[in-house]
Amino acid sequence: MEKLMVSATAPHQDNFFHDNLGKFGAALGTKLELEYGGMPANVEIGSHVWVEDPEVAWIDGIVINIEQDEVEVQTSDGKTVAVSSSRIYPNDVEAPSGGVDDMTRLQYLHEPAVLHNLATRYEINEIYTYSGNILIAVNPFQPLSHLYDDHMMERYKGAPIEGLSPHVFTIADVAYREMIKEGRSNSILVSGESGAGKTETTKMLMRYLAYLGGHSGAEGRTVEQQVLESNPVLEAFGNAKTAKNNNSR
Secondary structure, eight states: OOOOOOOOOOOHHHHHHHTTTTGGGGGTTOOOEEEEEEEEEEEEOOOOEEEEEEETTEEEEEEHHHHHTEEEEEETTTTTEEEEGGGGGEEOTSSSOOOOOOOGGOOOOOOHHHHHHHHHHHHOOOOOOEEEEEEEEEOOOOOOOSSSSSSHHHHTTOOOTTTTTOOOHHHHHHHHHHHHHHSSSSOOOOOOTSSSSSHHHHHHHHHHHHHHHHHGGGGGOOHHHHHTTHHHHHHHHHHHOOSSOTTTT
C-alpha cells in the first residue's frame, strides 16, 4: 500500500466539540439509525463522523444538523458540508491514540476507520497491521533494518501470533509451522499495487524461511544466502518497469 493520509486526530475533535457545544442544542432529539458492516450505529446532533473530502479522502467532523436524509457536518478544518446520510460514517473517538494492531478490533469496520487506523500506526513507524489472518504492510519508504535483523528473526521464531507486534515474520513462521505439522505445501500470497513493497516483502519472507530451514550450505554459503542470491534471476523473468517503480513484481 502507498502512504495513507487522513486528517485530524481525536483530541482535536474533542476540543472542537466542546468549543461549539452551544450550536447543537436546538435539535438534540434528531437521530439517524444507520448500519455499518452489520453493526447498527446511531448518528445524531453532536456525533463524531467521517465525511469524504477531495483533498485528504476522509475528514472528521461533527454533525450540527439533520434534515430528513441530509446531514450537515462541520469538519475539523472549519468547513460546513451537507451530505447524504448514506455518505457519512461514525467515528470512534474512544479508539486508542496509537491505533489497534488488529483491525477486527475496530468498533466500526469501514473505509475511513481502516485508513485512519493504518495512518495512525504509520506515523509511529508501526508499518504492519493485522486484519484477522491477513497482514497489511504500509511501505515506509525508508530503511527499517532493526525490524529484520537476526535478533528479530529469533524473537518471532515459533512465537504465538498474539504475543508479538504484527510482522511479516509471523506470517512466514505460521506457514512454515503448518507445513511441518501437516506435511504438505503452504502458500503465502503477497499482493498490492506497483510500488507498494511486494518485492521487498517477498525478500523478507524468503530470508526468514531460509533462516528457519537451516544455516549450512555448499561452498561455505548459508542456505539464506543461496536463496536470496537467486532473486535477481527470478526478478529478470517476473518483474517489469512501471510508471511508479523501475522494478515492479
